[in-house]
Amino acid sequence: MWKINLLNFIDHSCILIVNDVELTLSELIPKYPLHSTRIIKNEEKDEFQITQANLAIKEAYIASNDIKYIFLCGATFRKEAQNSLLKVLEEPPRNVVFIIITNSKTSMLPTIYSRLPYKYLKKSLLKNESLLNINKLDLKDIYNFLKENQKISKNEAKDIVESILLKVNNQKIKLSHKELDFFSKSIKLLELNSRPINVLTTLLLFLANQKNKH
Template sequence: MITQIIENSTILVVNDLETTLSELIPFYPKHLVRIIKNEEKDEFLIAQANLAIKEAYIASNEKKYIFLCGSSFRNEAQNSLLKVLEEPPKNVVFILITTSKSSILPTIYSRMPYKYLKTSTFKEVSSLDIAKLDLKDIYNFLKQNQKISKNEAKDLIESILLKVKDQNLLLDESQLNIFSKSIKLIELNARPINVLTTLLLSLSKQKKSF
């Protein structure tokens, strides 16, 4: 966790975009901060790059901090940012925040220092009994988790898969695909409660094959 203002353009590789923003932003004067991200999904696209460039060239007498946020960054978006990152306008600091170091082009890394803040997280095994999963279990589980966030939903899906392994239940390829499809749907901003419902109902129907 960074507990001070970042004074120079920097890349931050983190576990979670929103958590990092919520920890950083309080250290900056609100009127000097611009946050640019894709509101529909976590990928930083050419549209966000164009906004960043436009914002960078709006003159400021004080130092302005432009946060570029994305779980991943499209190559064309990064290429369009190269010039402004290499020679930023006066009083402009770029802070690029991502969860995927591999998505950042070497040409960007050569222009900006980076801090790797990503930490390993312990994944809990779900308390659900997958081998005996019934509609009552599913209903209670969904009721408890009806207002979870996108990242919490992904953690739950991983914890359910860990429970499957913990119970030594054998999954065939189609059953494994249920989990990978669920993660992809969450990343595409599908409602977590709907994805979890489909996943658990599928597991319940297939439990006889475990």
């Protein structure tokens, strides 16, 4: 499991781009005073929706003599929710600090991340090779890996494709021209804006199938 290299304490409104929202939250929260910290997230889905946005706005306007830290958490943020937050993020009430935790900068509207500084804390997925043991790749490995990376961006998916090829080389797995060509096609599909999760699914299933043939 990767470690988060966070500042000990964040005292200003910002956006944190991370691999794992819940893990980041669990590491950050102990650094803040319990009585002045609020966590707002969707308990049923990974998406931050208009209901959560309304709760955040309501909480922000509850007066406090101490600095209030409001954590807005979601793997993705619905556009309507972001639009409703614009005003309060741009002109927050006195003593209110917003900390947005999400998986991808691309899920945030330009009008949001232009108003708040952001910290890119995602660790390179290239280091996550232990989940990609090609010699022992099975459907369970594929399922777990895809579940963990279902929200990734196009560039992150390209990094993963390259990391898989690197893993193949490190494990001294000989690939045919057809198999090597499959990696090139995967990169091309991503550049043509195919859904990253679909490209990775096809690639991993292809590798698992080829492994079983050898």
